[in-house]
Amino acid sequence: xxxxxxxxxxxxxxxxxxxxxxxxxxxxxxxSVQLPPELARVLTDYEVAWQAGxxxxxxxxxxxxxxxxxxxxxxxxxxxxxxQRYVDSGGPLALRALAFATEDSLGYIxxxxxxxxxxxxxxxxxxxxxxxxxxxxxxxxxxDNGNTGR
Numbered sequence: 001x002x003x004x005x006x007x008x009x010x011x012x013x014x015x016x017x018x019x020x021x022x023x024x025x026x027x028x029x030x031x032s033v034q035l036p037p038e039l040a041r042v043l044t045d046y047e048v049a050w051q052a053g054x055x056x057x058x059x060x061x062x063x064x065x066x067x068x069x070x071x072x073x074x075x076x077x078x079x080x081x082x083x084q085r086y087v088d089s090g091g092p093l094a095l096r097a098l099a100f101a102t103e104d105s106l107g108y109i110x111x112x113x114x115x116x117x118x119x120x121x122x123x124x125x126x127x128x129x130x131x132x133x134x135x136x137x138x139x140x141x142x143x144d145n146g147n148t149g150r
Contacts, residue, residue: 029121030098030112032096032098033098033099033100034097035097035100038135038137039100039107039109039137040097041137042109042139043097043109045061046061046093046095047093050089050090051090051092053088053091055083055085055086055087055089058082058086059080059083059086060079061138061139062139062142063130063138063140064078065077065140066079066082066140066141066142067140067141067142068081068082069141069142069143069144070143070144071144071146092115092116093115094113094115094116094119095111095113096112096114097109097110097111098110098111098124102129102131102137104131105131106128106129106130106131107129107130107131107137108126108128108129109126109127109129110124110125110126111124111125111126111127112125113125113144121147122146122148123144123145123146123147124144124145125142125143125144125145126141126142126143126144127139127141
């Protein structure tokens with residue numbers, strides 16, 4: 001019994017398409033947006049401090065009465081408690097913005113995080129921001145959660 005080459009190609013097509021699809025990474029569900037420099041600085045400074053495991057630098061990015069609202073942990077408030085929350089934290093981190101807005105001295109950034117730029121998102125976050133008297137945007141609250149189930 002001889003099988004037609006066309007039948008073989010048609011039979012193999014779903015397998016070949018599946019292999020090709022598995023090798024091409026999925027684009028993010030929500031594309032990144034470009035932040036104005038004064039807001040981009042918040043994310044860049046956060047990444048640098050997190051990667052260095054520098055809890056003091058991380059806490060300095062927050063308003064004096066700011067909050068950290070981590071998934072699965074109680075809320076902490078104030079730079080001293082935030083610094084304590086971030087002890088022994090750190091590692092690879094890439095932040096990207098999905099949306100943002102500012103009005104007067106208030107703002108927000110909604111974003112996603114991964115271990116490295118271009119990696120699939122590991123989770124998402126919201127930063128509420130307040131502009132300090134010296135014009136610097138500070139984090140009023142940082143709420144995040146991962147993309148994996150519990």
